Amino acid sequence: CLLSYFTYKKMRNNNYIKFITVIVLLVVINYFFSFWFFRVDLSEDKKYELSSYTKEKLIKLNDYLNIDVFLVGDFPFEIEKLEKSLEEKLQELRVYGGQNLTLNYVDLNEDAELAEEYKKQVFDNGNGIKPAYIDILKDDKREIIEIWPGITLKMGDYSIPVQLLSPSTRDNPYPINQAVTNYFTDHIEENIVVALDKLLKTEKKNIDFLQGHGELSVFDQREIWFYLQKNFIVDTLNIKELKTGIYNKAVD
Numbered sequence: 001c002l003l004s005y006f007t008y009k010k011m012r013n014n015n016y017i018k019f020i021t022v023i024v025l026l027v028v029i030n031y032f033f034s035f036w037f038f039r040v041d042l043s044e045d046k047k048y049e050l051s052s053y054t055k056e057k058l059i060k061l062n063d064y065l066n067i068d069v070f071l072v073g074d075f076p077f078e079i080e081k082l083e084k085s086l087e088e089k090l091q092e093l094r095v096y097g098g099q100n101l102t103l104n105y106v107d108l109n110e111d112a113e114l115a116e117e118y119k120k121q122v123f124d125n126g127n128g129i130k131p132a133y134i135d136i137l138k139d140d141k142r143e144i145i146e147i148w149p150g151i152t153l154k155m156g157d158y159s160i161p162v163q164l165l166s167p168s169t170r171d172n173p174y175p176i177n178q179a180v181t182n183y184f185t186d187h188i189e190e191n192i193v194v195a196l197d198k199l200l201k202t203e204k205k206n207i208d209f210l211q212g213h214g215e216l217s218v219f220d221q222r223e224i225w226f227y228l229q230k231n232f233i234v235d236t237l238n239i240k241e242l243k244t245g246i247y248n249k250a251v252d
Contacts, residue, residue: 050092054193057200058096065101065155065196067093070122070129070148071164072107076136078176079147085185086151086164093192108148122148130167135175144173149184153195160195164188208237 069090071083094101108118122129129150136143149165165184168174207228209221228234 050096050189051193054093054189055096057193057196058093058101059098061097061100063100063155065097065153065199066104067101068104068106068152068154070106070108070150070152072105073109073147075147076138076143076145078136078181079134079145081181082147082149082165082176082184085181086188089185089188089192090151119148122152124161128152128161129163132165132168133170133173134168135173137175144170146170151192153192153199155199158199160199162191162195164191205232207232207234209234210239211236212238 067090069086071086073083075083090103094103106118106122108122109115111118119131123131129148129152132147132149134145134147136145147165150161150163153160153162164187165180166174174180209215225234
């Protein structure tokens with residue numbers, strides 16, 4: 001009986017040690033994973049994965065890039081989806097930017113007394129981020145929510161605002177539907193990279209799409225524009241205006 005008692009006690013102690021070991025390992029693993037953001041892109045065309053161009057730009061940053069984020073707050077579910085999409089993309093950017101990329105989250109409504117002054121600074125007389133007013137239907141009641149759907153890229157003494165969603169007025173709000181959410185999410189990287197290239201003064205080759213001779217409209221070309229703008233400066237060239245310019249030059 002005494003032997004059985006000691007055997008039981010030893011087994012219980014071993015189980016206790018194993019349990020403590022598992023708990024410690026889980027805590028350590030959770031600690032390290034808190035510093036590591038990752039997301040698996042299961043889409044067929046990898047449209048949610050950062051492009052190689054973007055990754056290279058971020059990896060080769062030779063100066064500190066600060067990103068001020070203004071889409072911050074306690075929002076309804078529809079707007080929260082936009083906030084989450086932006087957050088995921090920014091965290092992915094931070095992975096490749098490393099120590100040279102810092103994210104600053106700014107809730108413009110956090111201080112009620114200073115909110116209007118902060119918004120004026122961010123708006124910058126129409127040269128900065130512009131607000132959007134979103135029409136939300138909640139519990140059969142209509143509610144207009146003000147958001148600031150943009151970020152500002154800062155490097156040294158230079159800064160560039162990035163408007164991520166079309167602005168609107170309180171008198172002319174618009175609802176958030178799946179199409180708006182998809183468009184917002186699909187163009188986050190494009191908008192940021194265009195601004196980053198301007199900030200870095202990167203020279204890109206130009207691609208001009210002819211207009212004025214029955215070609216597809218810019219709206220119809222929007223998908224190819226999205227992908228080309230990652231590596232080129234994309235614009236339109238009106239063939240009628242071009243012909244007129246050549247004619248006028250020849251006459252002069």
